[in-house]
Amino acid sequence: VNEINRKNNINLKNCEPIKLVLQTMLSFKDLVRNHESDDDDAKRKPVTPSDSEDFKFFSPLPVSELDAAAVKLQKVYKSYRTRRSLADCAVVAEELWWKALDFVALKRSSVSFFGVEKPETAVSRWARARTRAARVGKGLSKDEKAQKLALQHWLEAIDPRHRYGHNLHLYYDVWFESESVQPFFYWLDIGDGKEVNLDECPRTNLQRQCIKYLGxxxxxxxxxxxxxxxxxxxxxxxxxxxxxxxxxxxxxxxxxxxxxxxxxxxxxxxxxxxxxxxxxxxxxxxxxxxxxxxxxxxxxxxxxxxxxxxxxxxxxxxxxxxxxxxxxxx
Structure with a gap:
């Protein structure tokens, strides 16, 4: 039995470790250490490598096992990246969906949705007014002392594009003085006022300056x-x-x-x-x-x-x- 065991034993004396040479890359980010002291004038001093020769890595494991371990590590990392990307996509999709629903609701309630030839009932007009008022009145039920948007910026809130309220109000004044029978947003974007271009606020500024409304x-x-x-x-x-x-x-x-x-x-x-x-x-x-x-x-x-x-x-x-x-x- 002892003789059989001696034959099965592996003699490591004659085994030489496999020498792997790894080409290392130095990063100055890793070579900087923060030295803290009681003195406020303490400065960060970079630590330079004392030896830039190739680093020799020794392992008793065969190369095949090292390769397999490296592949497994890469697969785990790639799997994590994939899950992270999918999670981010889900958040973005939810945000875009919320914005799309909000845009459709406001577009449907906006006066620019309707053509002037199409008759509109009193019930429909009140429904649109209720939807637009809900935008600027959101949160009032939770605080009686809460402050709503200033009146001149209501136009900004009910505009599906949320163009800057100050700019919209300049065009609103022109619409009001014109005594047009067309609703304001219809007049501005489609109707008689679509060619109006004010010096104090050119059309390019009106269309470009849109306020970001956060979801x-x-x-x-x-x-x-x-x-x-x-x-x-x-x-x-x-x-x-x-x-x-x-x-x-x-x-x-x-x-x-x-x-x-x-x-x-x-x-x-x-x-x-x-x-x-x-x-x-x-x-x-x-x-x-x-x-x-x-x-x-x-x-x-x-x-x-x-x-x-x-x-x-x-x-x-x-x-x-x-x-x-x-x-x-x-």
Whole structure:
């Protein structure tokens, strides 16, 4: 038996390990280390490699097993990437579907949907008015003190394209003075006013400046919470840090949810966050590394009152935001 065991034993003395040479690539990102010290002037110093020769990797496993392991790892990673891509596609599809339904509802209720020759009943007119009013009145049932869109921006909310309300109002004034029997949006896009081109707002600007109205999924990226007295984006976990030289705006919804983003005139404004819905407070702010430094109770879309601003201050105090050094601009 002992003799049989000796024959079956593998003698590793005469086995030499397989030498594999891997061509390594150096990344400066991996060669930089952060050296922290009590001194505020501490700087990051790159660590350079002491030896740039090829790295030799030794393994007792045969090459075939190493190849099989590498293939398996690649398949697992590829499978993860595929699942991640499918999940992202599902989110995008849901968002586009929500927007499509919303667009159809507004298009159907918009006056530009109807031809002037087609008779319209009183019931149909009231139904359209109810749908359009629901857009700007969204959220009022949850807060009696909530502020709706300013009247001149109602046109923006009920326009299926959400063209900038200020621009639409300029054309609305022309339509009103013309005493046309055609509904405004029909007159503007199809009817007698389709050739009207104002110097203060050319048609190119009217069609180009469309306000972004966020859907539920898009809105989540702008939601901000308060952690340890600092403003933090809920989804990403990053601190709110406004960019110098640009305007950053906020709205507080009727459910006391805070949204913050960078203003882009004619494209992204206060009405963007809640898609034209009612708000509890709105304005501008400055914050660095999550620390609130200044606030303005101003919004051309909502015209918030002093009471709305007090609601926002109360919200900050309830969330333990230090307001001692916050500059209030009026």
């Amino acid at each position: 539920p999924k898009e809105r989540a990226a702008y939601e901000v919470i308060v952690e340890n007295g600092k403003l933090v984006y809920k989804c990403s976990g990053s601190l709110v840090d406004t960019v110098e030289g640009s305007k950053w705006i906020f709205v507080l919804s009727t459910t006391k949810t805070l949204y913050i983003g960078q203003k882009k005139k004619g494209f992204f404004q206060h009405s963007s966050f809640l898609a034209g819905g009612a708000i509890t407070a709105a304005g501008r702010l400055v914050a660095h590394q999550g620390v609130l430094e200044a606030i303005w109770p101003y919004s051309g879309h909502y015209h918030p009152t002093e009471e709305n601003f007090r609601e926002f201050i109360a919200f900050l105090e309830d969330n333990v935001v230090d307001l001692a050094n916050v500059k209030v601009c009026t």
